[in-house]
Amino acid sequence: MPERLDATGSFIHHHIRADLGVDTHKIHTRFPPEPNGYLHIGHAKGICINFGMAKLYGGKCNLRFDDTNPTKEDVEFVNAIIEDIKWLGFDWEERMYYASDYFERLYEIAVALIEKGKAYVCDLTADDVHSYRGTLSQPGKLSPYRDRPIDENLDLFERMRAGEFPNGARTLRAKIDMSSPNINMRDPVIYRISHTTHHNTGDAWCIYPMYDYAHPLGDAIEGITHSMCSLEFEDHRPLYDWCVREAGCFDIIPRQIEFAKLRLTNTIMGKRYLKALVDKGGVDGWDDPRLATLCGLRRRGYTPAAIREFCDSVGVAKAESMVDYAQLEHFVREDLKSQSKVVMAVLDPVKLVITNYPEDQTETMTIENHSEMEEMGTREVPFCRELYIEREDFMEDAPSKFHRLTPGREVRLKGAYFVTCTGFVKDDAGLVTEVHCTYDPETRSGSGFDGRKVKGTIHWVSAKHSIPAQARLFEPLAFDDPSSESGYRDNLNSMQLLENIQLEPSLQSAAIGDRFQFIRNGYFCLDSKHSKPGSLVFNRTVALKSSYKPS
Secondary structure (H helix, E strand, C coil), rough: CCCCHHHCCCCCHHEEEEHHHCCHHHHHHECCCCCCCCEEHHHHHHHHHHHHHHHHCCCEEEECCCCCCCCCHHHHHHHHHHHHHHHHHCCCCEEEEHHHHHHHHHHHHHHHHHHHCCCEEECCCCHHHHHHHCCCCCCCCCCCEEECCHHHHHHHHHHHHHHCCCCCCCCCEECCCCCCCCHCHHHHCEEEEEEEEEECEEECEEEEEHHHHHHHHHHCCCCCCEEEEEEEHHHHHHHHHHHHHCCCCCCCCCEEEEEEECEECCCCCCHHEEEEEEECCCCCCCCCCCCCCCHHHHHCCCCCCHHHHHHHHCCCCCCCEECCHHHHHHHHHHHHHHCCECEEEEECEEEECCCCCCCCCCEEEEEEECCEEEEEHHHEEEEEEEEEEHHHHHHCCCCCCCCHHHHCCCEEEECCCCEEEEEEEECCCEEEEEEEEEEEECCCHHHHHCCCCCCCEEEEEECCCCEEEEEECCCCCCCCCCCCCCCCCCCCCEEEEEEEEEEEEHHHCCCCCCEEEEEECCEEEEEECCEEEEEEEEEEECCCCCCCCCC
């Protein structure tokens, strides 16, 4: 995380310094994902804050999977989360834990709460528990099982653990205050029965702690000093503090601090929506390049450094706000432009025939890999009589401000010669199939030609040596509010598949993870799922231009 994180003066920094004083190096944070889906760009903000704060102050950050709901969790998600966090560039060293590691300890604390009269076994159904909670303006009703004797509660809780009762028959509830203005404090359920195999503990348990109970106690068990989470948990903070306080067995009391979630325009956030898209086949898996999942962004060609810089630019605040997706693309573009080889690829090819060039001749042109970075070197590109150019680089009847090819107009072929358009050929449907030109052999780049200038330079590839490939261009995933329950599936834009692009031959050796700037067409990378030797598929990572204006 960049050092300027310290210069933000955010409320999180103020809390940390106030709590730890000169011992800020004792900060201990954690990133606690639930393994019920893949991480997305919103999680990246939480990752950067938790790992970044620990790194900034010389402290520690744990990775802990809050795996308390086996019906929705899977080892697939665990492995994906590990891969994503490592890819972002963060290291938890040997400190990777699971809430399920603490199940025995959490059970013991629950027993202690029962013995103190702070928890009871309740026989109400889930629907009854919900109806008894009351509303924001009306207090809840006491459960008829709230005053069960302690010995009976202990016996029932032990029998719950032993598997004597079916799912939903009983719960363990904290005994707090059914008239509390905070509904989360109205005797919340802290254990439920679920005869479900757990990805980490197998069939060892048939009762599982609720997230709001396991999460704060997991923090306390690990010695976490600051539990930083999104703003939705602000109303849960009294219950967080209650669980740690009533457990009464921890030297370090974690402090929960909430910050606003990252919200992006024109994308879908939230595991519920993402999972629905994946399950219904609306996208190409969790790593579809149109998704804002970290694996989707990785497949599209986004870089870890760009995502970290973006998260840092967004900052930390209490107020909810919407961030323009163009801001994320800006940081991707800024990172790629200094490290990507600039190559020639024609996305919508039309043949260019140089009529006065020898038919059997091939030359090799030396072209720089980056116009502003000499250290990136040069490459050799073959040149011959027939080339491919972009269809948009020719216009039959062009206005004066069109500085590319039109009859009678001269342009430079990138790194090669000047050519003058002499004519064109159309098919029966009126589509231009060939553009004819003549070239001036005295204008070869680097050969000391007479120095006359032209207003236009266009890229090209040799038709004899080009590599056919496919390219996929992506539009925003959603037009409207991505949180809308009714319309998010209807707002999907299908990608544009270009099935006959032509590449310069140097791209034959491109590998997964390589990123290139296709001249005038944007930044591209090989698709990690569909690209194979001899059948290359490129994803456009980001276009060259943006509407975003950095402040």
